[in-house]
Amino acid sequence: xxxxxxxxxxxxxxxxxxxxxxxxxxxxxxxxxxxxxxxxxxxxxxxxxxxxxxxxxxxxxxxxxxxxxxxxxxxxxxxxxxxxxxxxxxxxxxxxxxxxxxxxxxxxxxxxxxxxxxxxxxxxxxxxxxxxxxxxxxxxxxxxxxxxxxxxxxxxxxxxxxxxxxxxxxxxxxxxxxxxxxxxxxxxxxxxxxxxxxxxxxxxxxxxxxxxx
Numbered sequence: 131x132x133x134x135x136x137x138x139x140x141x142x143x144x145x146x147x148x149x150x151x152x153x154x155x156x157x158x159x160x161x162x163x164x165x166x167x168x169x170x171x172x173x174x175x176x177x178x179x180x181x182x183x184x185x186x187x188x189x190x191x192x193x194x195x196x197x198x199x200x201x202x203x204x205x206x207x208x209x210x211x212x213x214x215x216x217x218x219x220x221x222x223x224x225x226x227x228x229x230x231x232x233x234x235x236x237x238x239x240x241x242x243x244x245x246x247x248x249x250x251x252x253x254x255x256x257x258x259x260x261x262x263x264x265x266x267x268x269x270x271x272x273x274x275x276x277x278x279x280x281x282x283x284x285x286x287x288x289x290x291x292x293x294x295x296x297x298x299x300x301x302x303x304x305x306x307x308x309x310x311x312x313x314x315x316x317x318x319x320x321x322x323x324x325x326x327x328x329x330x331x332x333x334x335x336x337x338x339x340x341x342x343x
Contacts, residue, residue, distance in 0.1 A: 164190055164224035171231055175238070184235040190228035226256050233265070242269050258289055264296040271303065279303050294323045301330065310337075 162170070171186035222230075229252040236245035246269050252259055253266070267282030280303045286296035301316035314337045317330035324330075 168224060168227050168231065171228075175231060175234060178238075180235050180238050184232060187228045187232040187235065190224055191232065222256065222259060226252055226259060230259065230262070230265075237269065242272050245269055246273070260290075261286070261293070261295075263289060264293060264299060267296070267299055267303075271299070276303060276306055280307065292323065294320065297323070298327075298330075301333075 167186055168190060171183045171190075174180075174186065175183035229248050233245040233248035233252070236242070236248065246266065249262060249266050249269065253262060256262070263282045263286035267279045267286060270276075270282055271279035280300070283296050283300040283303060286293050287300065290296070297316050297319045301313060301320060304312035304316055313333055317333040317337075320327050320330040321334060
């Protein structure tokens, strides 16, 4: 769990009352550090105050480095620019956190192309950002791009073999693609991390019954 709007202008067109609320919060946060503002934005997002969170994330994108291409755009869903690989241990910058946050806001508004644009901008500078590949896979799947979703979930588990949600999402895509081998493998991995997962258990048991028969 995206036409794109320029970075920093994502709240244009919202209800005026919501915009005014977002602007007031942003003004009150002027003295706070970037990390404090991002923490606050994530709290607003978790509470469902999307417009407020969006304004705070957008302000942090405007104030930090973004890819040289400027505002994120989707020229092709199948040709994603990749920067130099970043170390998985590198701490995310404030600008990178803001891009991820504003992408999540767009997902909440079901603007999947917009969210994908922000994640592609993040991917260009931080391809190993935590959960980035998984999040992109979810968006591709919601856009009906199943092959792209499959590739993204594969990338997610290469980056983090213990990413439970990525394995679950890979299982869901494999079911949609009728890829039995991947279904079984993903189910086994899910069960190793969450023995209470009923869907994964039923798939593994069915596979064992087939072998026994």
